[in-house]
Amino acid sequence: MELVTLRRNDGTRAGRVEGEVIVVLDAPTVREVLADPGGLAAAAAADGGETVARAGADLAPVVPAPDKIVCVGVNYRDHIEEMGREAPGHPTYFAKYARALVGPQDDILLPPPEVSTSIDWECELALVIGKPARNVEGAEALDAIAGFCVLNDVSVRDWQRRTSQFLAGKSFEGLTPVGPGLVTTDQVGDGSGLALSTTVNGVVKQQSNTSHLVFDAVDIVTDLSRVMTLDPGDIVATGTPGGVGAARTPPEYLKPGDELVTTIEGIGTLTNRCR
Amino acid sequence: MELVTLRRNDGTRAGRVEGEVIVVLDAPTVREVLADPGGLAAAAAADGGETVARAGADLAPVVPAPDKIVCVGVNYRDHIEEMGREAPGHPTYFAKYARALVGPQDDILLPPPEVSTSIDWECELALVIGKPARNVEGAEALDAIAGFCVLNDVSVRDWQRRTSQFLAGKSFEGLTPVGPGLVTTDQVGDGSGLALSTTVNGVVKQQSNTSHLVFDAVDIVTDLSRVMTLDPGDIVATGTPGGVGAARTPPEYLKPGDELVTTIEGIGTLTNRCR
Numbered sequence: 380m381e382l383v384t385l386r387r388n389d390g391t392r393a394g395r396v397e398g399e400v401i402v403v404l405d406a407p408t409v410r411e412v413l414a415d416p417g418g419l420a421a422a423a424a425a426d427g428g429e430t431v432a433r434a435g436a437d438l439a440p441v442v443p444a445p446d447k448i449v450c451v452g453v454n455y456r457d458h459i460e461e462m463g464r465e466a467p468g469h470p471t472y473f474a475k476y477a478r479a480l481v482g483p484q485d486d487i488l489l490p491p492p493e494v495s496t497s498i499d500w501e502c503e504l505a506l507v508i509g510k511p512a513r514n515v516e517g518a519e520a521l522d523a524i525a526g527f528c529v530l531n532d533v534s535v536r537d538w539q540r541r542t543s544q545f546l547a548g549k550s551f552e553g554l555t556p557v558g559p560g561l562v563t564t565d566q567v568g569d570g571s572g573l574a575l576s577t578t579v580n581g582v583v584k585q586q587s588n589t590s591h592l593v594f595d596a597v598d599i600v601t602d603l604s605r606v607m608t609l610d611p612g613d614i615v616a617t618g619t620p621g622g623v624g625a626a627r628t629p630p631e632y633l634k635p636g637d638e639l640v641t642t643i644e645g646i647g648t649l650t651n652r653c654r
Numbered sequence: 655m656e657l658v659t660l661r662r663n664d665g666t667r668a669g670r671v672e673g674e675v676i677v678v679l680d681a682p683t684v685r686e687v688l689a690d691p692g693g694l695a696a697a698a699a700a701d702g703g704e705t706v707a708r709a710g711a712d713l714a715p716v717v718p719a720p721d722k723i724v725c726v727g728v729n730y731r732d733h734i735e736e737m738g739r740e741a742p743g744h745p746t747y748f749a750k751y752a753r754a755l756v757g758p759q760d761d762i763l764l765p766p767p768e769v770s771t772s773i774d775w776e777c778e779l780a781l782v783i784g785k786p787a788r789n790v791e792g793a794e795a796l797d798a799i800a801g802f803c804v805l806n807d808v809s810v811r812d813w814q815r816r817t818s819q820f821l822a823g824k825s826f827e828g829l830t831p832v833g834p835g836l837v838t839t840d841q842v843g844d845g846s847g848l849a850l851s852t853t854v855n856g857v858v859k860q861q862s863n864t865s866h867l868v869f870d871a872v873d874i875v876t877d878l879s880r881v882m883t884l885d886p887g888d889i890v891a892t893g894t895p896g897g898v899g900a901a902r903t904p905p906e907y908l909k910p911g912d913e914l915v916t917t918i919e920g921i922g923t924l925t926n927r928c929r
């Protein structure tokens with residue numbers, strides 16, 4: 380099943396993708412579907428109501444305002460090498476705030492050049508929590524994951540690197556596309572073995588596979604749940620593979636007009652124009 | 655004016671402290687008071703309704719679920735020296751999630767010893783945003799600050815240091831007391847020149863003054879608003895002075911039964927028992 384959050388004149392509504400149409404659900408966003416213990420089953424069964432065409436539907440971030448957005452850094456071996464870091468013994472976490480998120484077809488609002496010109500791409504598999512999870516592991520950790528979406532952790536490199544902590548460079552408003560939908564684990568399993576890529580203006584910049592993750596989705600949920608309860612709708616981005624712009628010679632960054640396309644096999648594609 | 659969030663049988667309610675009593679307001683938490691453009695004026699004028707005694711009132715975190723909690727690290731010269739760091743050219747930001755917060759008299763839930771035994775104190779002045787702020791500076795940045803509260807950024811040092819990023823060690827559930835109330839800027843100005851301290855079981859561990867901040871409240875709001883819109887109810891903790899347990903010889907950490915008292919002159923006191 381694939382769930383999306385639709386923008387409507389009167390706000391947003393969750394929807395279930397059914398081939399060429401989206402079945403409109405009785406919940407404002409995918410977060411409320413997940414927060415209801417029977418919500419996923421009800422979403423799967425919903426029938427006979429309003430539908431809209433999938434093509435041209437205006438999609439919001441799949442969870443527009445998660446309680447938490449956690450990102451994992453330095454988590455693909457090739458990206459660790461290109462950034463000159465060492466493979467970590469534990470997952471490296473930093474945060475984003477909901478104001479960073481944009482929808483899967485939205486424009487990306489580059490900061491003005493006097494703030495930064497080093498805006499970089501980072502395609503990532505993101506997991507979405509489906510039920511409260513605290514001190515879970517193994518099968519229980521996997522069971523806490525509702526499914527996966529695509530996220531591009533678009534990063535402002537000079538702000539990321541001006542101090543020891545990444546947060547500032549990772550939290551710029553309107554820079555992080557997410558979606559297009561939440562594809563449930565019954566369809567994509569634990570998120571392993573999926574090809575992922577970034578292209579800029581049609582040129583492939585990142586191309587890897589989630590099987591190269593140092594810490595996979597279950598590892599991350601297990602570890603994070605030692606720190607805090609993960610809640611329905613929480614988004615955890617699992618890290619990016621090699622091929623980012625900052626590691627190229629010379630470095631390459633996004634500029635107004637660029638088209639950024641982020642794809643994960645079996646999950647979907649984000650297509651965002653920079654402006 | 656001092657605003658608090660009261661726990662009640664039927665949820666929470668905002669309140670205004672008036673000497674020995676709290677005037678119960680028509681808003682669920684202080685966040686909703688701030689989110690309403692006329693909310694602070696209405697709170698100041700509220701009269702004739704229900705009151706409860708200040709003594710023994712059950713206080714929630716002053717903003718129980720902020721949209722953002724931003725923390726500033728390495729921001730007092732004495733703490734920078736004791737941690738062996740260099741004074742930064744820019745504020746160092748990391749995040750917490752709302753699940754970290756507890757009220758001003760709540761118990762602090764130490765993680766079990768197999769997870770960590772290096773739990774440390776960090777008294778901090780925290781600002782609370784009163785109106786949306788984007789690309790502000792100077793007087794406009796100060797005007798975006800509704801007021802200040804006390805926050806103890808209780809930190810799990812081994813989790814903080816196991817990777818390059820602080821987040822994991824700063825986000826443990828139920829470890830961060832905040833409050834007791836929001837004291838508005840008409841009473842405490844820009845938050846400078848305030849004595850602050852931590853005691854553990856009555857012994858002074860930290861004692862400094864907010865005048866020793868490297869980046870003050872206005873500097874921080876100015877810089878952060880380049881990254882994103884700050885929203886009413888957002889909490890920004892400004893950093894901790896010297897005297898943390900990790901920098902002592904030998905290191906000192908919190909253990910079950912300890913009483914942690916965090917005070918800022920003109921704002922208030924947090925009294926939390928570790929268990």
